[in-house]
Amino acid sequence: MNYWHSITIGSSLVVLFWSVWASFRARKPWNHIGSFLAPIAMLTAILGVLLLCVPDFFS
Numbered sequence: 001m002n003y004w005h006s007i008t009i010g011s012s013l014v015v016l017f018w019s020v021w022a023s024f025r026a027r028k029p030w031n032h033i034g035s036f037l038a039p040i041a042m043l044t045a046i047l048g049v050l051l052l053c054v055p056d057f058f059s
Contacts, residue, residue: 001055008048016041 019041022034050057 002052005048005052009045009052012041012044012048016045 015037019034019036019038022030023038024031026034
C-alpha cells in the first residue's frame with residue numbers, strides 16, 4: 001500500500017511544480033488552470049504524506 005502513496009505524493013508534486021510555473025509564466029488559459037490546480041495538488045500531496053506516515057488514519 002505504501003507504493004501507491006508514494007506514487008500519489010510524486011505525481012502531486014509534479015503537478016504542483018507545473019501549476020506554480022504555469023500560474024506565473026504560461027499564457028492566458030493555462031495560467032488560470034495552473035492557479036486552480038495548485039491548491040488541489042498541495043492538498044493531495046499532504047494527504048499522501050499523511051497516509052504514508054499513518055496508514056490506518058481513516059480506519
